[in-house]
Amino acid sequence: MKLCITAQGDNLDAKVDPRFGRSEYFIFVDTETLEFEAIKNPNSDAMGGAGIQSGQLVVEKDPDVLITGNNIGPNAFQILKTTDIVIITGVSGSVKEAIEKYKKGELKPGDYQS
Amino acid sequence: MKEIVIISGKGGTGKTTITASFGVLAKNKVMADCDVDAADLHLMLHPEIKERFEFKGMSKAFINQEKCTRCGACEKVCRFDAIINTGTNFYVNQLSCEGCRVCMNICPVGAIGLEDDSNGEWYISETKYGPMVHAKLGIAEENSGKLVSIVRQQAKNIAEENGADYIIVDGPPGIGCPVISSLTGVDLALIVTEPTFSGIHDMKRIVEVANRFSVPVKVIINKYNINLENSAAIEKFSEMNQIQVLGHMPFSESVIESITKGIPVVEFCNDEVSKEIISIWDRVVESLK
Amino acid sequence: MIISIASGKGGTGKTTIAVNLVLSISNDNSYDCQFLDCDVEEPNAAIFLKPNISQARPVSILEPRINFTKCTFCGKCAKACAFNAIAVLKNDIKIFMELCHGCGGCSIACPENAISEVSRDVGVIESGNVGKIEFIQGKLNIGEAITPPIIIREMKKRIKKSGTEESKIKHITIIDAPPGTSCPVVESVKNSDFTILVTEPTPFGLNDLILAVEVLKKLNIPMGVVINRGGKNDNIISDYCQNEKIPILMRIPMDKDIAVAYSKGIPMIQINPKYSDKFKELYYKIENQLQISGEI
Numbered sequence: 001m002k003l004c005i006t007a008q009g010d011n012l013d014a015k016v017d018p019r020f021g022r023s024e025y026f027i028f029v030d031t032e033t034l035e036f037e038a039i040k041n042p043n044s045d046a047m048g049g050a051g052i053q054s055g056q057l058v059v060e061k062d063p064d065v066l067i068t069g070n071n072i073g074p075n076a077f078q079i080l081k082t083t084d085i086v087i088i089t090g091v092s093g094s095v096k097e098a099i100e101k102y103k104k105g106e107l108k109p110g111d112y113q114s
Numbered sequence: 115m116k117e118i119v120i121i122s123g124k125g126g127t128g129k130t131t132i133t134a135s136f137g138v139l140a141k142n143k144v145m146a147d148c149d150v151d152a153a154d155l156h157l158m159l160h161p162e163i164k165e166r167f168e169f170k171g172m173s174k175a176f177i178n179q180e181k182c183t184r185c186g187a188c189e190k191v192c193r194f195d196a197i198i199n200t201g202t203n204f205y206v207n208q209l210s211c212e213g214c215r216v217c218m219n220i221c222p223v224g225a226i227g228l229e230d231d232s233n234g235e236w237y238i239s240e241t242k243y244g245p246m247v248h249a250k251l252g253i254a255e256e257n258s259g260k261l262v263s264i265v266r267q268q269a270k271n272i273a274e275e276n277g278a279d280y281i282i283v284d285g286p287p288g289i290g291c292p293v294i295s296s297l298t299g300v301d302l303a304l305i306v307t308e309p310t311f312s313g314i315h316d317m318k319r320i321v322e323v324a325n326r327f328s329v330p331v332k333v334i335i336n337k338y339n340i341n342l343e344n345s346a347a348i349e350k351f352s353e354m355n356q357i358q359v360l361g362h363m364p365f366s367e368s369v370i371e372s373i374t375k376g377i378p379v380v381e382f383c384n385d386e387v388s389k390e391i392i393s394i395w396d397r398v399v400e401s402l403k
Numbered sequence: 404m405i406i407s408i409a410s411g412k413g414g415t416g417k418t419t420i421a422v423n424l425v426l427s428i429s430n431d432n433s434y435d436c437q438f439l440d441c442d443v444e445e446p447n448a449a450i451f452l453k454p455n456i457s458q459a460r461p462v463s464i465l466e467p468r469i470n471f472t473k474c475t476f477c478g479k480c481a482k483a484c485a486f487n488a489i490a491v492l493k494n495d496i497k498i499f500m501e502l503c504h505g506c507g508g509c510s511i512a513c514p515e516n517a518i519s520e521v522s523r524d525v526g527v528i529e530s531g532n533v534g535k536i537e538f539i540q541g542k543l544n545i546g547e548a549i550t551p552p553i554i555i556r557e558m559k560k561r562i563k564k565s566g567t568e569e570s571k572i573k574h575i576t577i578i579d580a581p582p583g584t585s586c587p588v589v590e591s592v593k594n595s596d597f598t599i600l601v602t603e604p605t606p607f608g609l610n611d612l613i614l615a616v617e618v619l620k621k622l623n624i625p626m627g628v629v630i631n632r633g634g635k636n637d638n639i640i641s642d643y644c645q646n647e648k649i650p651i652l653m654r655i656p657m658d659k660d661i662a663v664a665y666s667k668g669i670p671m672i673q674i675n676p677k678y679s680d681k682f683k684e685l686y687y688k689i690e691n692q693l694q695i696s697g698e699i
Binding site (some may be wrong): 120123124125126127151152154156157172191193194195210212213214215216219221251252253254255256258259271286287289290291292293294308309310311312313315319322323327340341343344370374376387 | 411412413414415418444445447450465483485486504505506507508511512530541543545546547548549551552556562581582583584586587588589596605607610611616617618621622636639661663665666667668
C-alpha cells in the first residue's frame with residue numbers, strides 16, 4: 001500500500017502538514033517496507049493554483065491513499081477525484097504516527113466532500 | 115466554529131462599524147480584516163502586531179536592454195498592453211504586467227526575465243478583544259484576492275488552535291476578486307445595506323454573487339430611517355428572495371463620534387444603535403446554532 | 404482633459420462628485436463632456452444621470468479549448484501557465500477558468516497546435532448619452548473575479564483625445580473610479596490629467612485617503628481633495644493635506660437634504676442649484692492648478 005502524506009519536513013518524524021496545496025513536502029511511503037520518498041512541494045508558495053499543481057503532482061505519483069490535515073480545496077479535489085486515491089483528512093501528529101494509525105485501521109476516509 | 119463575513123457591495127455602508135462591535139460582543143473569536151486594500155478595522159480594535167509576514171506578489175517581466183534586439187515580438191504577444199515601445203526601446207510597464215511570462219517565453223534572444231515583487235504585508239496581532247489577522251496590500255498592487263485568502267486561512271488556523279467559536283471577517287466592497295475570496299465557504303454572509311438607490315442596486319448584485327457561491331446571506335439595513343420608502347423596498351426584495359432582515363440600525367451621530375474616538379460603538383455608548391447591534395448579534399448567534 | 408474621481412474608502416461620495424461635476428460643466432457649450440463609470444463591480448452613476456443607453460457591447464477574454472484528438476498530454480501547456488490554471492493528467496486536461504488570465508501562453512506553448520482559444524464574455528460596456536454628455540459604463544458579470552481591469556481598459560479606449568488645435572471645443576472626460584487602492588483603481592486613474600480624491604472627516608476617511616494619495620504619487624498624477632459630509636472635524640483632513648501640500652478644492656457640509664436626495668438618486672445640484680456654481684468653480688480650480696504647474 002502506497003500512502004501520500006502531507007508533511008512539514010522531509011522525513012518520517014516530520015509533522016503532518018495540515019495544508020494540501022501548500023504543504024511543504026509530500027512523503028510517499030510504502031506501508032510494508034516503510035521505504036519513503038520525500039518530495040519538496042514546488043507549489044508551497046505559488047501565487048495561485050497551488051492546489052491544482054499539487055493535485056497533479058500527487059496524481060502522477062499514483063498513491064493508494066492521501067493523508068492530510070485540513071480539508072482539501074475544491075480545485076485540488078477536482079483533480080484528485082479523477083483517480084481512485086482515497087482521501088483521509090483531519091490527521092495531525094507526526095508522519096510516523098499517521099502511518100501507524102493507518103496500519104491499525106484507525107484512520108477512516110470521511111464522506112469526502114469538497 | 116462558524117465563520118461570518120460582513121460585506122455590502124457598496125462601500126461606506128457601515129461594514130467596519132458593525133464588525134468592530136461584533137468584535138466586542140462575540141466571545142471566543144478571531145477577527146480578520148479582509149478589506150486589504152483599504153483596511154480600517156485596526157482603527158477601531160487597535161491591534162498590537164505580534165508577527166509580521168511579507169506577501170510576495172506575482173513576478174513581473176523586465177527587459178534586459180543590453181540583450182534586447184528590438185525585434186518587437188514581445189509587444190505583439192502581450193495581451194495586457196504592458197510592453198511599451200518608445201520607438202527606440204522596449205520596456206515593461208510593471209503596473210500593467212500580469213506576470214504571464216508569454217513575452218519571456220517568446221523572446222528569441224532571452225532578453226526578458228522576471229522580477230520578484232513584494233506587494234504587501236500581513237500581520238498576526240493581539241487586541242483587547244482577542245486575536246486579529248490583518249494585512250496591508252502594497253500600493254497600487256494586484257492580487258488582493260490572494261492576500262485575502264492568506265488572511266482568512268491564518269485566522270482559521272488560529273481559530274482552530276484556540277478552539278474559537280467564531281471567525282468574524284470584515285469584507286471588502288465590490289463584487290470582484292477580493293470579495294469572492296472573502297465569501298467562498300463562509301457559514302454566513304451579512305450584507306450591510308443602506309436605503310439609497312445605490313445601496314439597493316449594489317445589494318442586489320452582491321446577493322447574486324453570494325447565491326452563485328451558495329453562501330447563506332442575511333441583511334442588515336443601516337441608517338434605515340433616512341429613507342423609509344427605500345427601507346421598505348429592501349424588506350420587500352429580501353422577502354421575495356427569502357433573505358432574513360436581521361436588523362434595522364437608525365442613523366446616529368454617535369456612530370460617527372465613536373469612529374472619531376476609535377471605540378466600537380457598542381462600547382462607546384448605549385443608545386438605540388448600540389442596542390440594535392447587540393440584538394443583531396444575538397440573532398446571528400441564534401441563527402448559527 | 405481627463406479628470407478621475409477616486410477615494411480609497413468606499414461610500415465617501417465619489418459618484419456624487421463625479422455626477423454633479425459633469426452636469427455642472429456640461430452646461431457650458433465650449434466643453435464636450437464624456438462620463439465613464441469605471442466602478443464596474445458596482446456602477447451607480449447611471450442611477451443619478453439616468454442616461455439613454457443606446458448601445459451595449461460585451462467584453463470578452465479568450466480562454467483555451469483543448470482539441471483532444473491532437474493532444475498528446477505532453478504537459479507543456481501546464482508548464483507555460485504562470486497562473487497554474489492547467490493540470491495535465493494521464494488522459495485528461497483540467498483547465499480552471501477562474502484562474503485563467505487569457506494570456507494565450509498555453510496555446511503558443513502547445514507543440515501539437517491542439518489549443519484553440521474561444522472568447523468568453525466577462526462583462527458589458529453600455530454607452531449612450533445624458534443630454535449632450537456621452538455616457539459610458541462598464542458592468543462586470545456576476546461571479547467574475549479577475550477581469551475588472553480588462554473591462555476598464557476597454558472602456559478607456561473610448562476616451563476622446565484632447566481637442567485639435569483649431570477646434571475651440573474642449574474635451575473633458577470625467578472618470579468615476581472604484582473604491583480601494585488595487586489594480587482596478589490604478590487602471591481607472593492611470594493617464595488622468597488630474598484626480599479628485601473624495602474623503603470624509605473621520606479616521607477611516609483619513610486612513611484611506613493616505614493610501615489613495617500614495618497610489619497617485621506612484622502614478623505621478625496631480626491631485627486635490629474634496630471633503631464631503633464635512634463639519635467640525637474637517638481639520639483631521641485639512642491638517643494632513645496642509646502637511647502634504649495637497650490642495651483642498653471643495654468642502655461639502657453634512658446636509659440632510661443632500662443625503663435624502665442622494666437616497667432617491669437625485670443629484671445635489673438639482674435640489675440646491677447654487678452647488679452648480681461651486682462645481683464649476685471646482686473645475687476652474689483644477690484647470691488653474693494644471694496651468695500653473697505647466698501640466699497642460
